[in-house]
Amino acid sequence: MNRNEGSAPVATTHTPSTASAPAMTSRPRGAGTGTTFTRWLGIVTLASMAAVALFGLVLSPEDVVQGESVRILYVHVGTVWVAYLAFVVTAVSSAAYLWRRTHSLTWDRIAGASAEIGVLFMAVTLLTGSLWGRLSWGTFWVWDARVTTTAFLFITYVGYLAVRGLGGSHEQRARRSAVVALLAVIEIPLVHFSVKLWRSVHQDASVAGRTTDVTLDGLMLFTLLLATVAFTLLYVWYVLHRQRVMTMEDALDDKGLDLALAERRREAATNGVSNGAPSATGEVTN
């Protein structure tokens, strides 16, 4: 916010660029959000997504009871895992922003980017869950414990994103949303254990954390783990880019502020010369 990049930034940037006119069409170095790392990450992500499609749709077997519809499992569980991860990252980044020693707007932007991607993935979870519910339960929607708590978690983070859009300075946005993020993350265990806490139509977890009693066929389990890794890579890829875009947006916002201030200053200077004296005398006569 307090960056003062010279009094007339528009004039200085324009002169050298006219000399190298062809360079204007190609992207200036460092202007995009891609780096060597994210490009490689992108390639690995796309390759693993292709592998998920291959294993999920072709190589993995049908289920004895559910038949083909079991294939939804890989997207449904893979995306909800990423959504949980994203919301936890949002909470940790928000805490890092609020903590004095690590206080930085970068944490706030990571939190925001992560929440956006999390909401996106959770929307996919709800959508695939609804389709799967139609196929196996016989209904698109059930107001049971798991589905209801998941819906609540989803709209909580839609609310979080809305809070980020309320305006004010970057610091205000960061502080408000960090508090919301730290409160919202508490819902995750509630959603995860809802199938244990309350009676639910939804099945229990097949790959539970502590008990090693996995109730999944071997190749199905492999496909599910592959999907989880692929969606996680996709999440990291998206968040890195989104976070960089947000940095640019904030910089643009600050730049806009600087320009507006410079304009007002110029306005004030000209007003001071021409209108300053008459208005002072006007006050005296009144």
Add this chain to the structure above:
Amino acid sequence: MDLTPRTDEVAPPPPRRRGKRWPAIAVLVLVLAGGVVIVTQFLSSAIDYYCNVDEVGAKDGCEAGRRLRIQGNVVEGSVASEGNVTNFVVEFNGVSLPVRYDAGDPGGIFQECVPVVVHGRFTDGVFVGDEIEVKHSNEYEAQNADRLDQALTACQLEA
């Protein structure tokens, strides 16, 4: 070079974010409304989504006179369909209950030996349902030719 500090400016601070505040407020209002709906649904339905067969008439909220959601396993060999009506028996904890479902195809993966939740009311000792949800287990097993015999006796899988 202009080194004047900003604080001495007479002009008011310029507006930030170019007045795009109202869509966020609209979303927040929708989120709050949605949250109220979801919490209401949660308290009225999600906490005790169903009564088990053996709890009917015994547990609070499972009185036989009211509309219920009853959970039990479809008994092997009990399913008989004719036209729009499917008759079957659900069983849980050793208590069984005859069910008449008269809303067409039960849907989902409805079959013998799977646990189901039936929505409906009692009429003359028979539970008449108009909605069925099929619970499926969290067990997934590959279907292949070698194991077709196993697939036919799904009751063993559920046990």
